[in-house]
Amino acid sequence: MAWMAWTWPTAAFFAFIACTLIVFSVLAIKYPETPRRGILGTETTRGDRVFISLLGSAFINLAWLGIVGENQPWALAVCLVYAAAVFRWV
Amino acid sequence: MEKTVNQKAWFLVLPVLVLVAFSAVIPLMTVVNYSVQDTFGQNQFFWAGLEWFREMLESERMWNALGRQLLFSGIILAIEIPLGIFVALNMPKSGFWSSVCLVLMSLPLLIPWNVVGTIWQIFGRVDIGLLGYTLDAVGISYNYTQDVFAAWFTIIIMDVWHWTSLVALLAYAGLKSIPDAYYQAAKIDQASRWNVFRYIELPKMMGVLMIAILLRFMDSFMIYTEPFVVTGGGPGNATTLLSIDLVKMALGQFDLGPAAAFSLMYNLVILTMAYVFYTVMTTLEKRGG
Incomplete structure (x- = not known):
């Protein structure tokens, strides 16, 4: 190890x-659960939404690091909001 | 007939899971660990936090490589997709010659990447290569080791030669699936050749074309061997695409931390594209396209 x-x-x-x-x-x-059609126009299940949330969070963290550059933990707050939005609308 | 639900089948995929764990998950975890640490060898690591990610995001070298990569993928898509469709439209639909065409077209797809690179590296040489020698003889200055334009020309032509057949074969499969009734209806309506293409063939090919575009984009985005064999990323850094730059950084300079951060970001982009690819394919399947 x-x-x-x-x-x-x-x-x-x-x-x-x-x-x-x-x-x-x-x-x-x-x-x-049955898949549902969200704002992306494709059918998504909970698993899809988890994946989109995690992937998007990685990009949000990178963008925060590149653009804001400090207080990185706040990026996680943005990620939470993003994940909530994904679960609500995607 | 009702399908039997038997979750035990999942146990049969366990060997695959173990294989994937060893070939992908564990190495990927190690890369994540490297990306937040610094090392001077001898398995000694020092915490670096997000420093390498910050360095990479500010690195002009990485953005330049990304720019070149996008340019490369954009150019080969712009050539291969229309060319592939054109070839497919002009292929014989049945009979002896259609088989001959299919076999000939699949040949480039069967050649290993490094061999393709070697073929074109020799083909383009001014002293012994047919292409280089001919261009030189008719007075066109061509030297892919020194001239940026010639280097780009060579790697693009090479990719077009290697992969246009894939697009053509996919488009051909799409064309073959169109029932004759569509063409007969078009004939009755006296539709022009362009209208037949625009309103019958193109919509019917859309599904396979989408697959072709995404496949070619992903493949070209990860390309390493062929340009590496032909130009080695040169002249200068002119053809240093993302993966070539990554290997230089990780193995050439042994900058494991920055290279790990770089490869994670690269991986994220590929992962996003793979997801788009998967979504588009499943959506098309559901539509019956």
């Missing part, structure tokens, strides 16, 4: 991703 050069923040990051995936897999099995 030493060669993977683990750090606490990256471990926490992956733990968060893994938890998200597990929670939503369990949700998908326990409460199956």
Whole structure:
């Protein structure tokens, strides 16, 4: 494991991703849902919306880092708003 | 007939999951770990936070490589898609010659990337290559190792030669699926050749064309071997596309941290495109296109 050069923040990051995936897999099995058509015009399921939220969050964080450049944790707040919007409208 | 629901089938994909974990997930995790640390070798790492990401976002080198990459992908798409459609429209629809065409067209697709690079590297040489020698003989100055335009010309022509057949074959498959009744109706209406193309063939090809565009965009966005073999990213940095730059940074300079941050951002773009690709394909399938 030493060669993977683990750090606490990256471990926490992956733990968060893994938890998200597990929670939503369990949700998908326990409460199956029908896909719905959102503002993107394509059918999305909860899983799709998680993926769009995570991917978008990565871009939001990068944009924050490149444009604002400080107070990085605030980017996470933007991500939360974004994720909420994705789950509501996409 | 009702389908049997049997979730046990999921266990059969476990071996694939293990394989993917070793070939993709664990290396990717390591890259994420590298991207937030600095190292001077000997497996010693120092916390660097988001420094490498900041450095990469401000790096002119990365933006330039991205610009070149987008230019490359844009040019090859602008050539390969119309050319592929044109070739498909002019291919025989049935009989002996249609088989001959299909076999000939698939040939470039079967050649490994590094061999394609070597073929064109030799083909373009002024001393022994047919293309380079001929151009030189008719008085056109052509030297892909020194002239930026010639280098770009070579890698673009090479990609067009390698991949136009893929677009043509996909478009051909789309054309073959159009029932004859459409053409007969067009004939009765005395539609012009252009109108037949615009209102019958193009809409019917849209599904496969979309796949062709996305496939070619993603492939060209990740291209490494062919331009590397032909120009090595030169002259200067003129043909240093994203992946060539990344390899230079990671293996040439051994800047693991910045290269890791770079490759993660690169990966994000590819991931986004892959998702778009997947969504478009599934949407088209549902529409029955």
